[in-house]
Amino acid sequence: xxxxxSGVGDGLVVSGSFISISQWFDKKKGKAMGLSTLGAGFGxxxxxxxxxxxxxxxxxxxxxxxxxxxxxxxSVGGALYRPPPVTPARRLLNTLMDDEEPLLEAETxxxxxxx
Numbered sequence: 001x002x003x004x005x006s007g008v009g010d011g012l013v014v015s016g017s018f019i020s021i022s023q024w025f026d027k028k029k030g031k032a033m034g035l036s037t038l039g040a041g042f043g044x045x046x047x048x049x050x051x052x053x054x055x056x057x058x059x060x061x062x063x064x065x066x067x068x069x070x071x072x073x074x075s076v077g078g079a080l081y082r083p084p085p086v087t088p089a090r091r092l093l094n095t096l097m098d099d100e101e102p103l104l105e106a107e108t109x110x111x112x113x114x115x
Contacts, residue, residue, distance in 0.1 A: 013074050014040060020081045 017036055025032040054063040084090070 013078065016078055016081065024084050 018033065021032050021036055022029060051063060051067065054066055058066065
């Protein structure tokens with residue numbers, strides 16, 4: 001049961017961070033996503049020996065309390081996620097993505113020419 005809850009929580013944290021990274025980075029999005037994925041994988045590799053040591057020191061219940069308190073800090077990090085500022089280029093892109101506006105008008109706005 002604990003593993004299922006941890007997997008769901010990790011999935012929520014990782015998906016939220018990927019969405020935030022993809023919104024903030026336009027030019028070097030691949031590098032930013034790669035570093036984020038690297039950090040998640042590195043943390044998983046490092047946590048296995050740490051958990052084994054904690055189980056030896058504090059038993060299973062104490063280990064779950066410690067890990068739960070560490071992971072509670074993810075909610076603080078998640079509360080700091082903010083959408084990127086709306087620039088004119090991003091506003092135009094959002095306008096082009098709306099289905100309510102005909103494509104011809106969107107092309108006119110993009111080129112600046114009146115047809």
